[in-house]
Amino acid sequence: MNLREIIHSRRSIRAYKPDPIPEEDMKELLLSLQNAPSASNRQPWKFIIVTDNELKNRIAELCFRQMFIAEAPYILVGVGNATDAWRGKGTYVKNWEIVDVSIALDHFSLAAWEKGIGTCWIGAMDDKGIAALLGIEEPWHIIALMPFGYPREIGNHRGRKSLEQIISYNHF
Ligand SMILES: Cc1cc2nc3c(=O)[nH]c(=O)nc-3n(C[C@H](O)[C@H](O)[C@H](O)COP(=O)(O)O)c2cc1C
Numbered sequence: 001m002n003l004r005e006i007i008h009s010r011r012s013i014r015a016y017k018p019d020p021i022p023e024e025d026m027k028e029l030l031l032s033l034q035n036a037p038s039a040s041n042r043q044p045w046k047f048i049i050v051t052d053n054e055l056k057n058r059i060a061e062l063c064f065r066q067m068f069i070a071e072a073p074y075i076l077v078g079v080g081n082a083t084d085a086w087r088g089k090g091t092y093v094k095n096w097e098i099v100d101v102s103i104a105l106d107h108f109s110l111a112a113w114e115k116g117i118g119t120c121w122i123g124a125m126d127d128k129g130i131a132a133l134l135g136i137e138e139p140w141h142i143i144a145l146m147p148f149g150y151p152r153e154i155g156n157h158r159g160r161k162s163l164e165q166i167i168s169y170n171h172f
Helices: 003-009 023-034 053-062 097-114 127-134
Strands: 045-050 074-081 140-149
Touching: 003 097, 023 045, 023 097, 045 053, 045 097, 053 127, 074 097, 097 140, 127 140
Parallel strands: none
Antiparallel strands: 045 074, 074 140
C-alpha cells in the first residue's frame, strides 16, 4: 500500500484476532513512535504496551466497559509530560504534549495499517484510574489508548464532512 491507500483505507478496528505481531514488525511500529515530530523536538512522551490479560481487562472496564479493547493482543498507552513539553507562545495551547503524543499515535496507527494491523483510538476512559493501575504518576498523564492487533472484522467507512464544509481559502 502506498501512503494514499493507507490513509484512505484505514478504519477503527473493534474486533481483533489474538495472533502476536512478529518481532521485526513490532520493532518498526515502535520506530514510528520514536520518529514522530514534536514541538521543539522535546519528545515529552513515553509509551506502554500492555499485553497482560488481567491488566487489559481492567483497562477495558475503565474505558466505560468497551470490552473489545481487551480482545486486542496489545494496548498501546500514550503518556505525556506537561513539564517536559514545549510551552506554547501566543496560543491557547499551554503545553504541547497532547499534540505531540497524538501525532506519534497517529503515525503508529498508519504504520500499523500498512502491515495489516488494526488500531482504534480510545479517548473515553477513566484516565486517572488507568494511570493508578499502570503506575503512571504526575507530571505524566495518559493522552490516549490504542488497542492494536490483526483485525477479526473491518467496519464500514464512516462518512466524512464534505471538502466544502471543512476547507476554505484565505478566510475562515
Ligand atoms: C481522540 C479520539 C478518541 C476516540 N475514542 C474512541 C473510543 O473511546 N472508543 C471508540 O470505539 N472509538 C473511539 N475513537 C474512534 C472514532 O470513533 C473513529 O475514528 C471515527 O468514528 C471515524 O471512524 P474511522 O476511524 O473508522 O474512520 C476515537 C477517535 C479519536 C481520534
